[in-house]
Amino acid sequence: MTKNDYQTTAAINKHKTYAIIGICCQFVLLLGSLLYYKERMLFSDAPHVLFRIVNEHKLQIAENRYGSFITQLFPLIGSSLHLSIRSLMILYSASFNLFFLATSILLTFKYKRYDLVVILTLYLTLFVSDTYFWTNNEVHQGITWLMITIAVNQYMVDKLRPKIITVIVFVALATLSIWTHPLVMLAALFLWFFYFIDRGVRMFSNTEIIIYSILLLALSYMKFYQGMHHGYDSGKIEIVTQLNTDGLKHIFSSAQLSSFIKHCITNYWILIILTSTGIIAMLRGKKYLLTVYTIIAVCGYLLLICITYRDVKDWLFYMESEYMPLSIICCVPFVYFVLPQLKQQHAIILLVSIFCIRLGYIQHSSKQFTLRANIIEQINERMKIKGITKAIITNIDEVTNQQLIMNWGAPVESILSSKLNGERPQRTFIFADSAMLKVFNTNSKDTLLSCFEKTPDKGINSRYFIIDTSANYTTLTYSELIK
Numbered sequence: 001m002t003k004n005d006y007q008t009t010a011a012i013n014k015h016k017t018y019a020i021i022g023i024c025c026q027f028v029l030l031l032g033s034l035l036y037y038k039e040r041m042l043f044s045d046a047p048h049v050l051f052r053i054v055n056e057h058k059l060q061i062a063e064n065r066y067g068s069f070i071t072q073l074f075p076l077i078g079s080s081l082h083l084s085i086r087s088l089m090i091l092y093s094a095s096f097n098l099f100f101l102a103t104s105i106l107l108t109f110k111y112k113r114y115d116l117v118v119i120l121t122l123y124l125t126l127f128v129s130d131t132y133f134w135t136n137n138e139v140h141q142g143i144t145w146l147m148i149t150i151a152v153n154q155y156m157v158d159k160l161r162p163k164i165i166t167v168i169v170f171v172a173l174a175t176l177s178i179w180t181h182p183l184v185m186l187a188a189l190f191l192w193f194f195y196f197i198d199r200g201v202r203m204f205s206n207t208e209i210i211i212y213s214i215l216l217l218a219l220s221y222m223k224f225y226q227g228m229h230h231g232y233d234s235g236k237i238e239i240v241t242q243l244n245t246d247g248l249k250h251i252f253s254s255a256q257l258s259s260f261i262k263h264c265i266t267n268y269w270i271l272i273i274l275t276s277t278g279i280i281a282m283l284r285g286k287k288y289l290l291t292v293y294t295i296i297a298v299c300g301y302l303l304l305i306c307i308t309y310r311d312v313k314d315w316l317f318y319m320e321s322e323y324m325p326l327s328i329i330c331c332v333p334f335v336y337f338v339l340p341q342l343k344q345q346h347a348i349i350l351l352v353s354i355f356c357i358r359l360g361y362i363q364h365s366s367k368q369f370t371l372r373a374n375i376i377e378q379i380n381e382r383m384k385i386k387g388i389t390k391a392i393i394t395n396i397d398e399v400t401n402q403q404l405i406m407n408w409g410a411p412v413e414s415i416l417s418s419k420l421n422g423e424r425p426q427r428t429f430i431f432a433d434s435a436m437l438k439v440f441n442t443n444s445k446d447t448l449l450s451c452f453e454k455t456p457d458k459g460i461n462s463r464y465f466i467i468d469t470s471a472n473y474t475t476l477t478y479s480e481l482i483k
Contacts, residue, residue, distance in 0.1 A: 014344050018351060019114035022121030023104050025355040029124065029132075030097040032362065036133065037093040039369035042376055042417060044409045045136035048451050050092050051412040054079045055461045064226065065138040067145050067180030071095040085419045085464055096135050100124060103144050111151040118335050118351075119328060120147050125358035126271045126327040129365040131320035139321060142180030143328070146188050149173035157208060171215060178216075178223050185220035186304075187325045190297050192216055194332060198290050251303065254310040260302070260323070263316070267361060268323075270354055271330055278333025285337060297329045317405065372404055376417045380427045382481050389468035391429040392441065392449070395477040407431045411450045415465060425466040437475070445469050 033040065041047055049060045049072070057079070059072045074095035075088045083091070104120060107113045123143060131137070152173060156166040178185045196209045251257060264272055275298070282291040305322060312319065339347055383391055401407065411430045418426035430449045432440060440449060446457035446469040457469055 014347075015114040015340070016108065016112075017344065018339065018347060019104070019108045019117035021348065021351045021355070022117045023101065023108060025121050025359070026097065026101045026104055026124065028355075028359060029362075030094060030101055032132070032359075033093045033097045034090060036366055036369070037090045038373045038420075039133050039366060040093045040135050041089040042373045042413045043133055043369060044406050045134070046092065047412045047416050048409050049136060050075050050088065051415070051450075051465075054085075054088065054464050055455075055459060057461075065142075065180050067141045067176050068136075068138045070099050070141060071135075074098075079461075079464070082463065085416065089416065089420075093135065096140065099141065100144055103148055107147060107151050111155050113147075113151040113154070115335055116147045116151055118339070119332065120144065121355065122274075122331045122335070123324055123327050125355055125362075126274070126331065127268055127320050127323040128358065129267060129320065129361040130317035130368075131324070132362045132365065133369040134317040134321065137181070137318075137321035139181035139183050139325065142177050142184035143187060143325065145173065145177035145180055146184055146191075149177050149188075150191065153212070167211070167215070170212060171219070174216060174219055178219050182223055182227050183322070183325045185216075185223055186301060187328045188216055189213075189220060190329050191332070193293065194290070197293055198287060198336075251306045251310065254306050256306045256309045256312055256319075257302075259312075259319070260305070270357060271327060274334040274338075274354075275330040277338050278331065278335075281337035281341070282333050287337075290333075294329065294333055298326065301326045301329060315405075368403070368405070373417070375400065375403060376410070376413050377421070379429060379481065380414055380418050380421070380423075383427050383429065384423075386481070388474045389425060389427050389471055390449075390473045391427075391481070392432050392437065392473050392475040393429050393478050393481060394432060394434070394437070394475065395479070396431055397478060400478065408451055411448065415467075419465065425468045428467060441473070441475075443472060445472055449473065 041050065052060050053072060053075050057076075059069055059076060061068060061072075071092070072095075074091040078088045078091050100120065104117045107117050107120075120143070124140070149170065153166065153170045156169060174188070178188060192209070192213050196213060279291055279294065282288075282294070305319075305326075309319065309322070342350065379393070383389070396404075396407070404410075408431075411428050415426045415428045418428070428448065430440075440454075442449060442454060444456075446467075448455040448457070448460065448467050457467060460467065
């Protein structure tokens with residue numbers, strides 16, 4: 001959607017229609033967050049964060065990812081209002097998609113950035129199947145903040161707001177976006193230099209683009225430096241910065257690249273089509289520099305993924321969230337150079353088809369997460385039958401372990417599941433191997449073995465959760481429990 005495309009009423013209505021289609025797709029995603037709240041809120045990070053918010057009465061901002069506050073406000077305020085745990089789980093599950101949807105509505109009806117709505121909706125669908133049920137990768141909030149940053153900045157420039165105020169707002173919003181997740185800086189830099197290279201999609205003057213690009217580069221460097229020397233992100237960055245020539249040689253034979261190619265054929269094939277048509281459209285328009293830039297950006301991002309996660313071939317729920325910023329790089333040429341050239345009825349059919357197909361993939365992925373939630377409930381039920389309220393489970397069989405996908409969140413997943421079933425006190429269990437038993441076992445009756453720490457009973461919000469303080473943990477094998 002070029003600047004010239006916005007000049008006629010017909011073009012404005014045409015692109016607005018595409019944005020509304022995106023909003024409708026996101027509304028369906030919101031409905032799914034309500035329907036599948038158990039699957040999303042009884043899996044890994046989400047229940048852990050929710051449990052800590054309720055017990056500690058404060059936001060759980062990890063790794064300086066401040067933009068995640070927007071979704072955490074929902075359970076925080078809800079718990080202050082003493083809403084039921086079911087309501088808090090539903091609110092937290094919906095909060096992510098509410099943020100995305102509210103942003104798209106704002107972009108459409110306030111800022112008239114219909115292109116960004118389409119890009120955001122493609123971001124939320126093209127690489128998404130399993131990861132829809134793993135809500136807590138902050139990159140999604142960061143990308144959404146990025147869309148707001150671009151729209152607000154253009155709006156202030158168009159309205160001739162004082163330049164110093166415009167720059168301050170830009171820096172504040174861009175910082176929030178990039179600090180929410182380091183991958184956001186890659187998408188941000190790609191978009192800005194995309195606008196810089198091509199005059200047709202440029203929304204700012206040359207001087208403004210240069211100023212904001214310098215600011216983005218500076219913020220990105222600061223985030224990179226901070227991430228390189230702190231916490232979770234430092235390990236990922238270290239893998240990239242310490243790569244040598246021998247490491248590069250093994251990229252083409254890596255498990256990650258093989259897995260990515262396989263899923264591109266079986267799952268993400270629409271993205272391949274959109275990317276190809278976008279590149280062809282740029283070549284036909286003799287936008288050779290932009291074409292080379294886009295191809296380099298795609299290959300560079302994929303290379304970073306293969307370097308960082310070279311031997312990772314499972315955990316599709318996790319890897320999809322890492323792939324998702326790549327969808328912005330891949331689909332931007334389609335949005336700006338293919339979509340505007342299509343007849344409106346053809347574009348509508350195409351967008352509706354794309355979103356419906358991707359929603360189908362998400363629905364198909366729900367089965368494994370429903371199974372997973374059922375396994376948690378079944379274990380709680382077996383504990384009830386055996387008169388156990390707290391269990392340390394060892395020697396879980398491989399099939400069940402694979403069905404659980406990840407099991408570190410079991411202590412809080414089991415408490416939440418037990419609470420939903422109206423049990424008082426709630427049952428809780430943790431999976432542990434022999435090494436973990438040596439350092440993590442406890443003889444204290446009033447201590448919860450949580451995901452990464454031991455939590456005393458007094459540290460638990462008794463309005464919501466009550467653990468059995470009259471009994472020690474019972475240690476048993478998984479087969480002993482289910483027989």
